Amino acid sequence: xxxxxxxxxxxxxxxxxxxxxxxxxxxxxxxxxxxxxxxxxxxxxxxxxxxxxxxxxxxxxxxxxxxxxxxxxxxxxxxxxxxxxxxxxxxxxxxxxxxxxxxxxxxxxxxxxxxxxxxxxxxxxxxxxxxxxxxxxxxxxxxxxxxxxxxxxxxxxxxxxxxxxxxxxxxxxxxxxxxxxxxxxxxxxxxxxxxxxxxxxxxxxxxxxxxxxxxxxxxxxxxxxxxxxxxxxxxxxxxxxxxxxxxxxxx
Amino acid sequence: xxxxxxxxxxxxxxxxxxxxxxxxxxxxxxxxxxxxxxxxxxxxxxxxxxxxxxxxxxxxxxxxxxxxxxxxxxxxxxxxxxxxxxxxxxxxxxxxxxxxxxxxxxxxxxxxxxxxxxxxxxxxxxxxxxxxxxxxxxxxxxxxxxxxxxxxxxxxxxxxxxxxxxxxxxxxxxxxxxxxxxxxxxxxxxxxxxxxxxxxxxxxxxxxxxxxxxxxxxxxxxxxxxxxxxxxxxxxxxxxxxxxxxxxxxxxxxxxxxxxxxxxxxxxxxxxxxxxxxxxxxxxxxxxxxxxxxxxxxxxxxxxxxxxxxxxxxxxxxxxxxxxxxxxxxxxxxxxxxxxxxxxxxxxxxxxxxxxxxxxxxxxxxxxxxxxxxxxxxxxxxxxxxxxxxxxxxxxxxxxxxxxxxxxxxxxxxxxxxxxxxxxxxxxxxxxxxxxxxxxxxxxxxxxxxxxxxxxxxxxxxxxxxxxxxxxxxxxxxxxxxxxxxxxxxxxxxxxxxxxxxxxxx
Numbered sequence: 001x002x003x004x005x006x007x008x009x010x011x012x013x014x015x016x017x018x019x020x021x022x023x024x025x026x027x028x029x030x031x032x033x034x035x036x037x038x039x040x041x042x043x044x045x046x047x048x049x050x051x052x053x054x055x056x057x058x059x060x061x062x063x064x065x066x067x068x069x070x071x072x073x074x075x076x077x078x079x080x081x082x083x084x085x086x087x088x089x090x091x092x093x094x095x096x097x098x099x100x101x102x103x104x105x106x107x108x109x110x111x112x113x114x115x116x117x118x119x120x121x122x123x124x125x126x127x128x129x130x131x132x133x134x135x136x137x138x139x140x141x142x143x144x145x146x147x148x149x150x151x152x153x154x155x156x157x158x159x160x161x162x163x164x165x166x167x168x169x170x171x172x173x174x175x176x177x178x179x180x181x182x183x184x185x186x187x188x189x190x191x192x193x194x195x196x197x198x199x200x201x202x203x204x205x206x207x208x209x210x211x212x213x214x215x216x217x218x219x220x221x222x223x224x225x226x227x228x229x230x231x232x233x234x235x236x237x238x239x240x241x242x243x244x245x246x247x248x249x250x251x
Numbered sequence: 252x253x254x255x256x257x258x259x260x261x262x263x264x265x266x267x268x269x270x271x272x273x274x275x276x277x278x279x280x281x282x283x284x285x286x287x288x289x290x291x292x293x294x295x296x297x298x299x300x301x302x303x304x305x306x307x308x309x310x311x312x313x314x315x316x317x318x319x320x321x322x323x324x325x326x327x328x329x330x331x332x333x334x335x336x337x338x339x340x341x342x343x344x345x346x347x348x349x350x351x352x353x354x355x356x357x358x359x360x361x362x363x364x365x366x367x368x369x370x371x372x373x374x375x376x377x378x379x380x381x382x383x384x385x386x387x388x389x390x391x392x393x394x395x396x397x398x399x400x401x402x403x404x405x406x407x408x409x410x411x412x413x414x415x416x417x418x419x420x421x422x423x424x425x426x427x428x429x430x431x432x433x434x435x436x437x438x439x440x441x442x443x444x445x446x447x448x449x450x451x452x453x454x455x456x457x458x459x460x461x462x463x464x465x466x467x468x469x470x471x472x473x474x475x476x477x478x479x480x481x482x483x484x485x486x487x488x489x490x491x492x493x494x495x496x497x498x499x500x501x502x503x504x505x506x507x508x509x510x511x512x513x514x515x516x517x518x519x520x521x522x523x524x525x526x527x528x529x530x531x532x533x534x535x536x537x538x539x540x541x542x543x544x545x546x547x548x549x550x551x552x553x554x555x556x557x558x559x560x561x562x563x564x565x566x567x568x569x570x571x572x573x574x575x576x577x578x579x580x581x582x583x584x585x586x587x588x589x590x591x592x593x594x595x596x597x598x599x600x601x602x603x604x605x606x607x608x609x610x611x612x613x614x615x616x617x618x619x620x621x622x623x624x625x626x627x628x629x630x631x632x633x634x635x636x637x638x639x640x641x642x643x644x645x646x647x648x649x650x651x652x653x654x655x656x657x658x659x660x661x662x663x664x665x666x667x668x669x670x671x672x673x674x675x676x677x678x679x680x681x682x683x684x685x686x687x688x689x690x691x692x693x694x695x696x697x698x699x700x701x702x703x704x705x706x707x708x709x710x711x712x713x714x715x716x717x718x719x720x721x722x723x724x725x726x727x728x729x730x731x732x733x734x735x736x737x738x739x740x741x742x743x744x745x746x747x748x749x750x751x752x753x754x755x756x757x
Contacts, residue, residue: 050712053704078714090709094727103723104713111714143727160713 001065001199002026002049002168008059009041009048009224018044020224021060026168029196033210034203035235036221037243042203043087045221046172050084051077064168078104079111083166085157087173092144097156100144101126101163108164129162133189151182158189169193170201175209187212207239220246291348297321300462303348307431307465310438320451320461327455333618334647334679337523337560337587345494345525347463416480423479425509426471430498433469440471444502448531448568448595456527456562456589460496464529467497472507472538481737483512494525501531503538505571510541512740523551523586527562536571536598541579543736545744548584550751553642555614558586565592569601569627577604578621579735581744583751586615591649593622596630596658603632606735608744610751611644611676620650620681625658625691634665637729640676641752647679654691661690667697670728672721672752722749 002025009019018041026032036042048055049062051074062069064080072080092100106116117125130140133155145153154174161169171190175183190200190213202213210218210232218234219226222243227250228234238246291302300321304314329340420427426437434441451461468484484499503509513530526548532540542565551558561584567576578592588611594603605621623632632652640646652663669678680697702724710720726733726745733741 052708052712073716074708074711075714075716078712084712086709090703090705092706092709092724092727094730095723100710100713100723103715103719104710107716107719108714164713 001028002062002201004049004060004062006060007045007048007057007062009044009055009057012054012056017058018055018224019048022221022225023060024219024226026199026201028167028199029194030216031194031200031202031213033215033218033235034201034221035205035207035218035238037247040221041224042221043172046084046087046170046201046203049077049170050074050082075107075111078164078166079108081167083161083164083169085154085161085169085171085174087176089145089148089153089157091146093146095144096141097144098126098140101140101160104160105163126159126163130159132192133159133162134185135159150177151179154178154182154186155189158186162189162193165193167197168199168201170203172203173205174202175204175206183209184212207235210235222247222250289349290346293346294343295321295345295347295459295463299347303463303465306348307434309431309434312438312442313434316446316451317462320458321463323452324455324458324462327458329455333589333649334645334681335587335589335616335618337616340525340560342459347494347496348465420479424473424476425478426469427482428469430464430467430469430500433500437469437471440502441469441500444531444533445498445500446531448533448566449529449564454564457529457564460498460527460529460564463494464496464498467499467528468501469499470501470509470511472503472509474504475506476504477507478509481510481512483514485514494527496526497528499528499530500533501540501542502533503535503540503574505536506538507535508539508541510737511543512737513542513544514547514743523558523560524549525560525562526585528564530563530565530592532565532567532576534567534569534571534574534576534601537573538571539575539577540567541577542567542592543740544578544580544582545740545747546580546582546584546588547747550584550613550615551586553613555586555643558615559584560587561585561590562587563590565590566595567593567603568595569598569603569630570595571598572600572627574598574601576602577606577735579606579732580608580619581732581736581740581747582607582609582617582619583747585617588615588617588619590619591621593624594632595624595626596632596661597626598630599627600629600631601627602630604735605632605634605636606732607636608639608729608732608748609636609646609648610639610748611641611646612751613642613644615642615644617645618647618649620648622651623653623663624651625654625661625663628657628659628661630658630661632661632663634663634667635731635735636665636667637732638667638669638678638680639672639725639728639748639752640669640678641672643675645677645679647681649681649683651683652685652693652695653683654686654688654693656687659688659690661688661692663691663693665693665695667695668728669697669699670725671699671701672725718749718753721752725749725752 004022004024007019007022010017034042049069057070064082069077102122109116135155139152145156148156174186178186202215215232218230218232220228228246291299297318300317301314304317417427449457451458470482472478501511532542534540548559548561569576576594580592582588592605596603603623609617609619611617620636621634634650636648638646638648648667652665654661667680671678678699682695684693686693702721706724707720710723711717725748729748733744736744
C-alpha cells in the first residue's frame with residue numbers, strides 16, 4: 001500500500017538533511033511500527049508523507065497504491081486515504097469539533113465524488129464512534145482541541161481517524177502524554193479499525209503502546225535511515241537494552 | 252430526530268460557509284440593472300435640496316430643515332482624522348437624486364411592473380411575494396405568506412420602492428414605512444424625533460445627509476409592543492455616479508422591542524460611489540432595539556479600482572431608564588468604511604452592546620468602531636470587535652468609552668481582536684477611554700494574531716482545501732459576533748466572510 005523508496009529530505013530553511021535514504025514498504029492490512037531515538041527523523045517522516053510545508057525532498061519517492069504522494073496537496077492525500085494522527089493536535093478556537101469533523105468528512109466525500117452526509121446521518125455515526133472512545137457529547141460541541149487534556153486530544157485524533165476511514169493511517173507518537181487507561185482506549189480504537197485493506201504506521205518511542213497495538217513489523221530508524229527491521233521482539237529488545245547496541249551494530 | 256435538526260441548524264451555519272465558497276463568485280451582487288432613471292442635475296446647491304424635498308412632496312418645515320442643514324454644511328470641512336487614504340471627493344460631481352422612471356405611477360399588477368425591477372429583486376434573493384409588494388402592486392399584501400415573516404423596505408438608488416407587510420404591522424400598531432412617507436403621514440413623530448440623536452450639525456457627512464437625504468426607513472413601535480416580525484431594509488445603489496443618502500429613524504416607545512436588519516449591495520463599477528447614511532435610534536424606558544447590518548457594498552476590484560465610499564453615522568440614544576440597544580455589524584464591503592455605531596447611555600441602568608466583524612481585503616480600508624457614552628447610573632456596555640485584514644488592506648478599530656461623572660457604578664467590557672492574513676496588510680487599534688468617576692469599571696482586552704499555518708495544515712490534512720480551511724478558521728475567530736446575529740443573517744454573514752477572503756491565501 002505505502003511504498004517509500006530511498007527518500008532524502010532536508011529542511012527548507014537550512015541546509016540540514018533529516019532523512020537520508022529511507023526505504024520502507026507497508027503492505028495492505030499490516031501494522032508497522034517505527035521506533036528510534038530522538039532526532040532520528042520520525043516526525044519528519046510523518047510530516048513529509050502528509051504534505052506539510054517546510055521540507056524539501058531532494059531524492060527518492062513515496063507512493064500510496066502506486067500514486068506518487070509527494071506531488072499531491074495535503075487535502076488530495078487525505079482524500080486518497082492518507083491520515084496523520086498528530087503528535088500535537090492543533091487548537092482551532094471558535095470552530096466546533098463536530099463542525100470540523102463534518103466539514104472534513106464531507107470535503108473528502110466531495111473530492112471522491114461521493115454524496116455528502118446529511119446532518120442526521122453524520123450525527124448517528126459520530127455519536128456511536130465517540131461513545132466507543134468515551135468522548136462525551138460535550139467534547140463534540142467544544143471548539144476543536146481547545147482546553148482538551150492531552151488524553152482528550154489524542155482520543156479526538158482517533159475519532160477523526162474513525163470518521164474519515166483512511167486506508168493508510170500514520171500515528172505520530174500518539175502514546176505520548178497518555179496514562180495507562182487512555183492508552184488502552186486509544187489502542188482499542190485503533191484495533192477496531194484494523195482490517196485487511198487498511199494499514200498503520202505507528203511511530204513511537206516506547207514499546208508500551210505495542211503491547212496494545214500488536215505490530216507485524218518493527219523498524220528502527222536512526223539518523224534518517226531504517227537500520228533494522230524485525231518482528232515485535234525487536235521492540236522488546238529496544239525496551240530492554242535501549243538503542244545503544246542496535247546503533248553500534250549498524251555502525 | 253429533533254436533536255439532529257437542532258444540530259443541523261447550529262452546525263449548518265458553517266456548512267453554508269463552506270458551500271458558499273465553492274458556489275459563489277467573488278462579488279455576487281456586482282451586476283447592474285439597465286433601467287431608465289430620472290436624475291436631478293449633478294451637484295448640490297439649495298435648488299437641488301428644494302428639488303429633492305419637492306420630489307418627496309414634503310411639507311414646508313421639512314424643506315426648511317434641509318436648507319438649514321445645507322447652509323451649515325457649506326461652512327464645514329471634511330474630517331481627516333481617520334486612518335483612511337483616498338482621493339479628494341468632488342461633491343459637485345455626484346448625482347444627489349435618482350429614481351426609476353417606471354416608479355412615477357404606482358403599478359396596479361405584476362404585468363405593469365418593470366420586469367427589470369422584478370428581476371433585480373429576484374437576483375438579490377428577495378422572495379416573489381415580497382417583490383410584488385416592493386414593486387408596488389396593490390393588494391399583494393393579502394397573498395399567503397410562506398415561512399417566517401420578515402417585513403422589507405427596499406431602497407433602490409434614492410427611492411424607497413415599497414414596504415411589505417404594512418397592514419399586518421399596522422394591526423399591532425407598528426409603523427414601518429419609508430421616511431418620505433412618514434414625513435407626510437406622521438409629521439408629529441418625525442418632528443419630535445428627527446435629528447434628536449444625530450443633530451444636523453453633528454459631522455460633515457451627517458450634515459450633508461440632513462440636507463440631501465432622499466429616502467430611508469421609518470419605524471415606530473408603540474408602548475409595550477413587541478414587533479411581531481423582524482423588520483428589514485434593503486439598500487441597493489444601482490445608478491452610476493449617484494450618491495446614496497438614506498436616513499433611518501427608529502423609535503421604540505416605552506417597553507417596546509424590535510429587531511431590525513439592514514443589507515446593502517451595489518454593482519461593480521470602475522468609478523467610486525459615495526454613500527453617506529444616517530441612522531438614529533431612540534429607545535425609551537424598558538424598550539429594546541436590536542439593529543443588525545450586513546454591509547456588502549462593492550469593495551472595489553483587486554487592484555483597488557472603484558468601490559463605495561461609505562461614511563455612515565449611526566447612533567442610538569437610550570434615552571430613559573433600562574433602555575437597551577444592541578448593534579451587530581458585519582462589514583465586508585466598501586472601498587472606504589468610516590463608521591462608528593454608538594450608544595448614548597442616558598437612562599439609568601441602560602445597556603449598550605456592539606458586536607462587529609470588519610473584513611478588509613485587497614485594497615480596502617476600514618476605520619470603524621463604536622462609542623459608548625455612559626451618562627446614567629449603573630449603565631453597562633460591551634464591545635466585541637473582530638477585525639480581519641488580508642491583501643494590502645488596512646483595518647482600524649477606533650473606539651471611545653466615556654464614563655461621565657454622574658454615571659456611577661457603570662461598567663464597560665471591551666474585547667478587540669485582530670487577525671492578519673498575509674504580510675502586506677495592517678491592523679490598528681485605537682481605543683480612547685475616559686473615566687470621570689471613581690465607582691465605574693472599564694476593561695479592555697486586545698489581541699492581534701495571524702492565521703496560523705499549523706491550523707491551516709491541520710484542516711488540509713483532514714481533506715479541506717486551502718480556502719475552506721481559511722473560511723473555517725476565520726469563522727471560528729468571528730464566532731461570538733456571528734452568534735449575535737439573527738439566524739438567516741448569520742448564514743449570509745458566514746458566507747460573506749468566506750467570499751470576502753477569497754484569493755487572500757496562496
